Amino acid sequence: MFAFVRRYVRDEIIMTALILGSAIGIFGIAFGVLSVNTGLTTLQTQCMSIFVFTGASQIAAVSIISTGGSQTTALIAALILAMRNGLYGLRLIPIITGSLPKRLLASQLIIDESTGMASAQVDQKDSFRAFWLGGVSVFIFWNLGTLLGSLIGASVDDPKNLGLDIVFPVTFLALLKPQLTSIGRISIALIASFIALVTTPFLPLGIPILLAALAVLLPVFFPSFKYFKDNL
Amino acid sequence: MTWDYIFMLALGAYAFKSGGLIILNKFNLDRFFQNSVLLIPIALLAALITEQTFVIDQAIDLDERVIGLLIALVLIKKKLPFLIIILCPVVTVALLRQMI
Incomplete structure (x- = not known):
């Protein structure tokens, strides 16, 4: 047992x-x-x-x-x-x-x-x-x-008085960490964070997260950046 | 909220979920875009962490949550069990809120 x-x-x-x-x-x-x-x-x-x-x-x-x-x-x-x-x-x-x-x-x-x-x-x-x-x-x-x-x-x-809202970002961080296996991936995560942070005060709820997703297209637009080249 | 709106919300939410998984599955994406699709959770998790840690009511607000996240970062780096990674920031944030 x-x-x-x-x-x-x-x-x-x-x-x-x-x-x-x-x-x-x-x-x-x-x-x-x-x-x-x-x-x-x-x-x-x-x-x-x-x-x-x-x-x-x-x-x-x-x-x-x-x-x-x-x-x-x-x-x-x-x-x-x-x-x-x-x-x-x-x-x-x-x-x-x-x-x-x-x-x-x-x-x-x-x-x-x-x-x-x-x-x-x-x-x-x-x-x-x-x-x-x-x-x-x-x-x-x-x-x-x-x-x-x-x-x-x-x-x-x-x-929130029990601090339970912090469970979500902490869990997401624990889930994100193993995926940050290259500099290219780390840059995408940082740029996505940045997009979300700067657009949040101006745009309706939910839109900043969608805009942040555009960060995944960076390797498509900048294929010559050396960290986006292979094994991203 | 009336039943018709609940119904529309359920229908819309399901359309998005199944649309990505099932309908778009029928199209063969370009290799470059396929790579990008695999990276979606990285961008979205990063954006969610940012919003849930640094934002309150659509305004940037640095408070006890930042301390909680930093503690978590250290514990994650030390590869401690998940329960500990969660409990330490929760207790810290709860205590800090009690004090303020």
């Missing part, structure tokens, strides 16, 4: 999936509370977490409505935030293989966390496993959190 537990604790993919999932579950509670306090029913809130399933979009949509914005504004803002999942889908083409129904199901799990976990693995098989474990774990915890929050409905402690 202990050997069994030990094996799981040593499995970095499972640990990452569980830790990320738990943190997301707590933000799910906060989302559920916000959503029912904004006037959505528990059923509507839960359907969002199941069928929209992209946290930043859901939170943006509900926040906009809670501060008096229109439904159209909320929808557009949420869709802009959801666009980056399309880019992740492109990256995942060689990783998520299998029958069409399987890929249609996998599509729903394409989010920052699952893609980040998949792209951090060296081995193709590990990538596939990391995507599914990460995606399923986040899906379950986010939905359980949402349900709990929408049922409680009363104000709960802000997860």
